[in-house]
Amino acid sequence: MEFKDYYDILGVKPGATDAEIKSAYRKLARKYHPDVSKEGGAEDKFKSVNEAYEALKEPSRRRAYDQLRAGGYRGGDEFRGPPPNWQGGADFSGGDGEFGDFFESLFGARAGGGRHAGPRRGRDVQAQLVIDMAVAYSGGSQRISLGDGHGERTLEVKIPAGITSGRQIRLAGQGNAGAHGGPAGDLILEVVLREHEHFRLDGNTVLSTLPVSPWEAALGATVTVPTLAGNVELRIPPGSDGGRKMRLRGRGWPGKVTGDQIVTLEVRVPKAESDAQRELFEQLAREYADYDPRA
Structure with missing residues (x-):
């Protein structure tokens, strides 16, 4: 050994x-x-x-x-x-x-026996529970499968709304069996939030990026923005630069104090794939000949 x-x-x-x-x-x-x-x-x-x-x-x-x-x-x-x-x-x-x-x-x-032969509580079992961000946001339930010396068992775990990575969920009596008639231990699940393709979490603030077109950024527009609670409409002011941060109040992570969602604008420029499109860009360049974005 x-x-x-x-x-x-x-x-x-x-x-x-x-x-x-x-x-x-x-x-x-x-x-x-x-x-x-x-x-x-x-x-x-x-x-x-x-x-x-x-x-x-x-x-x-x-x-x-x-x-x-x-x-x-x-x-x-x-x-x-x-x-x-x-x-x-x-x-x-x-x-x-x-x-x-x-x-x-x-x-x-x-x-086992000897002077420890009386009833003894079973050992607590620790494991990790990986949860989708959307489920952690709204709460719900998730099934998990656990294997032990007696085979595999399935448990239904209740997920409280607003739980975050590092928090624990304790399932009483779902740990190892006790010895000599003692009670079973608990199952302690440490929560890990799975990464989301659109959202990131910073404390109780939800962060996201919103692609916008050059004309939406320049002229202003009202666009649809996804949040963890559903889509909302966001008004983009005229003359908005890429990287501008806009706040959606109350659309952040739930808890004792519900956070906000911070949306960062990302200006996406379309490709000029036809003569007419190239002409439009060339016309724009002539109209803004004195504009230097690096000045």
């Missing part, structure tokens, strides 16, 4: 704070999540990151692991199992095969 350096897996130093470990875990979990990442071996890396975080997030497990690591072990070294006086598994209800042999040898070793 191979010794695993959980600090190296998370890319943190052994003296990292709990906050630094949690931040590194969230970053890597998002990067390698099978629903998001297109990298080869992403699923295995995702499982490895989850295992490392499970080992280090709880203080007593981390202390026990640090003592073992202080004996000179490094990632890749041959490991024949914990010493006889090992105390690392006393607070873990695992042993369900979700993690690798190395983890189970350390933290699943005492999941």
Whole structure:
């Protein structure tokens, strides 16, 4: 069996704070999540990151692991199992095969009988839930499939309106089964918003880009603008430059304070594909011979 350096897996130093470990875990979990990442071996890396975080997030497990690591072990070294006086598994209800042999040898070793044979609550399970921005905006429900040692199960997850990346949804009793009649743990889902082709989120402000024609920008126009709540009409003032930002009040992200939507104008110039079209551009150039957009 191979010794695993959980600090190296998370890319943190052994003296990292709990906050630094949690931040590194969230970053890597998002990067390698099978629903998001297109990298080869992403699923295995995702499982490895989850295992490392499970080992280090709880203080007593981390202390026990640090003592073992202080004996000179490094990632890749041959490991024949914990010493006889090992105390690392006393607070873990695992042993369900979700993690690798190395983890189970350390933290699943005492999941059974002895002085811990009374009812024990099952371990909480953490996973990521990738949600479309439109669903997160309006709320709704989403089905997820989870695999464990007893097969695959499907759950219906209620999505509260206005939820954002990094927030958690807790499903009571949907974690690992308890031991000796103890209650099941919870399923904790960390939300990740899937990128949208038209909208970006900055706090409670929704950002979007609106293509307009040169004559709409020059003469002014009323155009249709998509928002997450449906289309609205926007009046573009005459003489608007590309890059101009226009605010749609109350069309941003819902919450205690609903944000606005900021629309950035993008002037699109059509191609001159016929003689008549080229003539129009040439006429425009003559009419504006004194205009220098770089002045």
